[in-house]
Amino acid sequence: ETGVTQTPRHLVMGMTNKKSLKCEQHLGHNAMYWYKQSAKKPLELMFVYSLEERVENNSVPSRFSPECPNSSHLFLHLHTLQPEDSALYLCASSQEIGRGLGNEQFFGPGTRLTVL
Amino acid sequence: RKEVEQDPGPFNVPEGATVAFNCTYSNSASQSFFWYRQDCRKEPKLLMSVYSSGNEDGRFTAQLNRASQYISLLIRDSKLSDSATYLCVVSSSGGYNKLIFGAGTRLAVHP
Numbered sequence: 001e002t003g004v005t006q007t008p009r010h011l012v013m014g015m016t017n018k019k020s021l022k023c024e025q026h027l028g029h030n031a032m033y034w035y036k037q038s039a040k041k042p043l044e045l046m047f048v049y050s051l052e053e054r055v056e057n058n059s060v061p062s063r064f065s066p067e068c069p070n071s072s073h074l075f076l077h078l079h080t081l082q083p084e085d086s087a088l089y090l091c092a093s094s095q096e097i098g099r100g101l102g103n104e105q106f107f108g109p110g111t112r113l114t115v116l
Numbered sequence: 117r118k119e120v121e122q123d124p125g126p127f128n129v130p131e132g133a134t135v136a137f138n139c140t141y142s143n144s145a146s147q148s149f150f151w152y153r154q155d156c157r158k159e160p161k162l163l164m165s166v167y168s169s170g171n172e173d174g175r176f177t178a179q180l181n182r183a184s185q186y187i188s189l190l191i192r193d194s195k196l197s198d199s200a201t202y203l204c205v206v207s208s209s210g211g212y213n214k215l216i217f218g219a220g221t222r223l224a225v226h227p
Contacts, residue, residue: 036133041204042120094213104162107159110159
């Protein structure tokens with residue numbers, strides 16, 4: 001495996017279900033990110049992790065719960081979601097948490113989530 | 117005002133055409149700038165970083181005007197495979213790598 005992988009690629013769940021999204025990066029990066037992309041809207045940053053520590057929670061509802069057990073893996077635990085949470089959820093990684101060129105973010109293929 | 121603004125398009129151009137996309141950003145403290153490309157139902161992929169002096173990669177040229185807070189992307193000799201949505205991306209002025217994405221400009225290249 002190379003780059004950033006995400007599973008599952010598609011997920012349909014009811015509002016009472018609990019599910020988890022998984023992301024794994026094979027790039028040796030130290031920072032990982034969760035984004036949400038809704039139809040016809042820009043990508044929205046949800047969470048940022050640097051060396052397994054969360055450095056940003058971008059006002060995300062508590063029904064989304066991230067977990068970063070190590071610098072290569074990132075999870076997003078979902079429970080009691082709403083239909084408006086249906087979107088493409090993208091994971092990304094970058095070498096470090098700092099800004100600047102040479103620290104570009106690379107994205108996984110995303111999980112397309114539908115909440116019924 | 118949106119932090120990053122782009123013309124949504126779509127831009128419909130014939131093969132071989134030259135097309136230019138513009139982007140403006142609101143935070144004058146932004147330091148890093150990128151163009152990403154996103155194909156339909158796929159993830160964004162880095163197309164090129166944008167340097168202060170401007171930079172070119174094959175048929176693609178990116179320019180940055182800090183005074184006007186304006187970024188551009190020029191595509192020469194358009195190919196059918198260039199059809200995609202082009203995302204203008206700007207780093208925030210905060211202490212870490214927070215990227216602000218524009219909504220994207222859609223390009224459709226036709227034969």
